[in-house]
Amino acid sequence: MQLRSCRLVACPVGPSPPFRPCPRCSAMLLAQLSDPHVDRTRPHKAAALRRAVAFVATLPQPPDAVLITGDCTDHGHPDEYDEFEAALEPLPMPVFVVPGNHDDRAELLSRRPPPGEACESFMQYVVENFPLRLIGLDTQWPGHGGGELCAQRLAWLDEVLSQAPARPTLLFMHHPPVQTGLQVLDDIGLRGHAEFCAVVAHHPQVVRVVAGHVHLPLTASFAHTTVMTCPGTDATFQPAWAQPDKLVIQYQPPLALLHRWTAEGGLTSFTAVPEAAPWVTLHDGQRWAD
Known part of the structure; x- marks a missing residue:
């Protein structure tokens, strides 16, 4: 299939109210956080999420929205979701969440009902009011560590994508549709990944x-596009690739992803360590700092 390029026309009247930009405006910034695993018995998990939220909230350019790609809590308990929601309160922009295998879908839906057209019985929805269309996918497979995209969810996705073929679109989900090369992780991968592709x-x-x-x-490459995964807010795993049948890791600093969309340049993605650090001007637009 030949790929088409998609360009948006810059909005002639300027953006609409804060954090709800006109779909024709030419740029936006997304922050992605993942896998907070908020746990009543391990308070450092919520503390790490609060540090990541503080990082996002103090970026020089506030993101237009924040994506949280699942495993919001470790056990799906209501009090864990209370702590999760409290940690997000400093964020003034919309936060869009999809469930992971550690989440309770019903509890999460009761707190964060889908903001747009949704797939019945799932936390799967469309966000239309940005220049980059956002579609959240629900890969939860209750009772399993792995994920699933069943026929119902895939048919819904095909339909909503067909409704806007000229709108550049980002899909966000918990389980990635590609393999890592680490057997333990691939055993809890995504069922239905070929059909999704x-x-x-x-x-x-x-x-x-x-x-x-x-x-x-x-x-990783996927169909005509690219898959990217965001580590947890508490740590990044550095695996021992020489032992692919095990999961032997180093704990490294957490990472967040920042996704910047422009009509001219498309989507570029950056990794960031979501911890407080000073902002230093290395070049002032005229010259390099001494």
């Missing part, structure tokens, strides 16, 4: 698929 292949407006789950910064 076939759907995406028919929709060239999908510019990126972003996920979480594996706690690794992974980038």
Whole structure:
């Protein structure tokens, strides 16, 4: 299938109210956090999420929205969700969440009902009011560590993508649709990934698929596009690749992803350590600092 380029026309009247930009405006910034695993018995998990939120809230350019790609809590308990929601309160921009295998879908839906067109019985929805269309996918497979995209969810995705073939679109989900090469993680991967790939292949407006789950910064080709994964807010795993049948890791600093969309340049993605650090001007637009 030949790929089509998608360009948006800059809005002639300027942006609409804060954090709800006109869909025709030419730029936006997304922050992606993943896998907070808020746990009543391990308070450092919520503390790490609060540090990541503080990082996002103090970026020089506030993101237009924040994506959280699942495993919001470790056990799906209501008091864990209370702590999760409290940690997000400093964020003035919209926060869009999809469930992971550690989440309770019903509890999460009761607190964060889908903001747009949704797939019945799932936390799977469309966000239309940005220049980059956002579609959250629900890969939860209750009772399993792995994920699933069943026929119902895939048919819904195919339909909503067909409704806007010229709108550049980002898909966000918990389980990545690619393998890591680490057997323990791939055993809890995504069931239905081949069928999902076939759907995406028919929709060239999908510019990126972003996920979480594996706690690794992974980038891989997928259909005509790219998959990226965001590690957990508490740590990044550095695996021992020489032992692919095990999961032997180093704990490294957490990472967040920042995704910047412009009509001229498309989507570019950056990794960031979501911890407080000074901002230093290395070049003032005229010259390098001494």
